[in-house]
Amino acid sequence: MTVPSYIVVIILAILTSGCATSPPREPENLCSIYQENRSWYEAAKNTQEKWGVPVHVPLAMMYQESSFKHNAAPPMEYFLGFIPIGRASDAYGYAQAKTMTWDDYVNETGNSWSSRSDFDDAMDFMGWFIYKTNKINGVSKWDARNQYLNYHEGWGGYKRKTYNKKAWLVKVAKKVDDRSKRYAEQYRTCKEDLDSSWLWRLFFG
Numbered sequence: 001m002t003v004p005s006y007i008v009v010i011i012l013a014i015l016t017s018g019c020a021t022s023p024p025r026e027p028e029n030l031c032s033i034y035q036e037n038r039s040w041y042e043a044a045k046n047t048q049e050k051w052g053v054p055v056h057v058p059l060a061m062m063y064q065e066s067s068f069k070h071n072a073a074p075p076m077e078y079f080l081g082f083i084p085i086g087r088a089s090d091a092y093g094y095a096q097a098k099t100m101t102w103d104d105y106v107n108e109t110g111n112s113w114s115s116r117s118d119f120d121d122a123m124d125f126m127g128w129f130i131y132k133t134n135k136i137n138g139v140s141k142w143d144a145r146n147q148y149l150n151y152h153e154g155w156g157g158y159k160r161k162t163y164n165k166k167a168w169l170v171k172v173a174k175k176v177d178d179r180s181k182r183y184a185e186q187y188r189t190c191k192e193d194l195d196s197s198w199l200w201r202l203f204f205g
Contacts, residue, residue: 021119023068030056030183031190033068041194043120051127056183057144058126061151064176065096070117072096094122105129126151133158144180148173 021040026032034041034055044055066072070093091098093116097105105125106112114121133139133150137158141147150158152169163169 021070027063027068028179028182030059030186031194033059034194035190037119038197040119040123041197043123046120047123047127050124051131051141053127053130053141054184056187057142057147057180058123058130060144060176060180060183061126061148062094062122063179064148064172065091065151066094068094070094070119093117094119095126097122097125101129143177145173145177148176 021037024033024036026036034044041055044059047053047058048055062068072093095116097116102114102116102125105128106114109124109128111121111124114125116122116125129151130141130147133147133155134141136155137146137150139146139150139158146158149163149169152173153162157163163173
């Protein structure tokens, strides 16, 4: 007997929601984040090896974008205060990636089965974006402030320095940069422990 396609979709949605990872208990501490979610560290290390991106920069950006919520989305907007008219943008998931940019990522990487609500895919996406920002606008992969400005304004907007007209965004970018630096300091204290467990799982499952 053939199962109707809509039932398959419902079942997959239920399974996916049931496997969703809760936000980390101590989001301001990189060591705690990666110790709580070892698979997240594996994703960060894979991103580092693939795109040359340090493990702390995309994490700091991701925290700002979604607070590590897998289904994060911009707030709903309302007409007359109570009639829902949609969201400010189609950004979604851990990385708050917009559909058009995500599609560009998929087309360039061939990662057609990727999902914005999957941490591994979101981390790979951010690695790709940070790598591209370095190539297009010459921003260091360790420069969280200017990487975040590119992430928010786009590569063209950054070149035009559109962020200079958004004092609030410049403040947020500094916040991301400060968090990235704290993450980097924390990482130095737990890198050896995280790497030993990561290598063990890599070679021995």
